[in-house]
C-alpha cells in the first residue's frame with residue numbers, strides 16, 4: 624500500500640479531449656419481458672420489440688474506468704389503448720435519463736450537503752467516481768430537486784416533466 628502523502632498521478636491528468644478518456648466498462652442488464660401490464664388499462668401487452676439504453680453509472684475504481692449499464696429493454700404495445708410503452712426500469716434511472724439514480728443522488732449530495740460549486744462537483748465525480756457529468760447537468764438536477772433553489776425563477780416549471788407512462792411514438 625502507498626504511504627501517506629505519496630503522490631499518485633491521476634491517469635486523466637493532461638487529458639483535454641473527451642475521446643481520450645478511459646473506455647467505460649460495460650455491464651449488461653436486462654428489463655426484457657414477453658408481456659407487461661399496460662400502464663394505462665392494466666391489460667397484458669405483448670412485446671413489440673427490444674431496445675437498448677445506455678446509462679452511465681458510478682465508475683469502477685478498482686480498474687479506474689467509467690461504468691456503463693447497457694440495458695436491453697422490451698417495448699410493448701397495448702392494442703386496447705393503442706399505446707407503446709417500455710418495461711419499467713425506474714429502479715435504475717428516470718425515463719430518458721442518461722445517468723443512474725446513484726449518479727444523480729451522489730451529484731446532488733455533493734452540492735446540497737457538501738456545498739461544492741457545480742464545477743467542483745463535476746470534477747469530484749470524475750476524479751473519485753469516474754463518471755463524467757457536465758456541471759450544467761448537475762445544476763439541472765439540483766434545481767429540479769428544489770433543495771437549493773431559494774425562490775423559484777420564473778414559474779419554477781421547467782417543462783422537463785417526466786411522463787409516468789413513458790409513452791413512445793413509433794419512430795420511422
Ligand SMILES: [Zn+2]
Nearest residue numbers: 661664701704
Ligand atoms: Zn392499455
